[in-house]
Amino acid sequence: MINIILFGPPGSGKGTQSEKLIEAYGLIHLSTGDILRREIAAGTALGLEAKTLMDKGNLVPDEVVVGMISAALDENPQAKGFLFDGFPRTEAQSIALDNLLAEKNTEIGVVLALDVSQEELEKRLLQRGLTSGRPDDINKAIISNRIVEYQTKTMVVSNYYSKFDKVVHVKGEGTVDTIFVSLRSEIDKRLSN
Numbered sequence: 380m381i382n383i384i385l386f387g388p389p390g391s392g393k394g395t396q397s398e399k400l401i402e403a404y405g406l407i408h409l410s411t412g413d414i415l416r417r418e419i420a421a422g423t424a425l426g427l428e429a430k431t432l433m434d435k436g437n438l439v440p441d442e443v444v445v446g447m448i449s450a451a452l453d454e455n456p457q458a459k460g461f462l463f464d465g466f467p468r469t470e471a472q473s474i475a476l477d478n479l480l481a482e483k484n485t486e487i488g489v490v491l492a493l494d495v496s497q498e499e500l501e502k503r504l505l506q507r508g509l510t511s512g513r514p515d516d517i518n519k520a521i522i523s524n525r526i527v528e529y530q531t532k533t534m535v536v537s538n539y540y541s542k543f544d545k546v547v548h549v550k551g552e553g554t555v556d557t558i559f560v561s562l563r564s565e566i567d568k569r570l571s572n
């Protein structure tokens with residue numbers, strides 16, 4: 380079993396690479412952004428609360444996302460491993476995740492951090508906004524706010540896992556396939572140990 384965090388700023392390619400990684404390693408994909416968007420589409424109370432924050436590019440409260448992840452872990456007792464995408468996004472979420480995994484006698488194997496320049500991120504998000512239909516991708520001010528949220532609250536997640544020597548940086552620019560090959564080689568190194 381291997382549990383992986385795919386880490387990086389908005390627009391770094393986490394969603395794209397996650398799809399390929401879960402397929403290659405038979406992992407369960409847990410994207411808090413996707414789960415929240417499903418809640419919004421279903422019109423639940425949680426979805427309504429989250430939508431106001433997400434549309435502005437703000438993070439939703441830790442308790443909300445931690446609750447969703449806890450439920451998803453319980454729903455998949457037979458999983459070969461989990462791929463966390465867009466979670467954890469704060470230090471409190473990281474600590475909560477480590478505790479949830481410890482209760483299940485497992486842990487994070489590796490944090491794969493995708494490095495992409497700020498300029499490239501803004502370009503990709505605006506481009507995605509043309510087709511994604513995501514309200515948080517269309518406006519430059521909202522995109523900048525998401526990047527600020529990342530810099531002020533989320534970047535610390537990588538410092539947190541660095542203390543446990545779990546972070547590996549991977550270049551997130553280039554073709555989808557070259558990035559995928561780099562991610563795979565880091566995972567394979569750890570699986571063979």
Ligand code: ADP
Binds near residue numbers: 389432
């Ligand atoms: P991106 O990586 O492009 O920002 P996501 O789909 O991961 O897209 O997230 C979209 C939005 O959902 C975030 O801007 C935030 O409002 C909310 N969100 C997703 N995951 C979390 C999380 N772990 N903690 C707080 N808010 C989250």
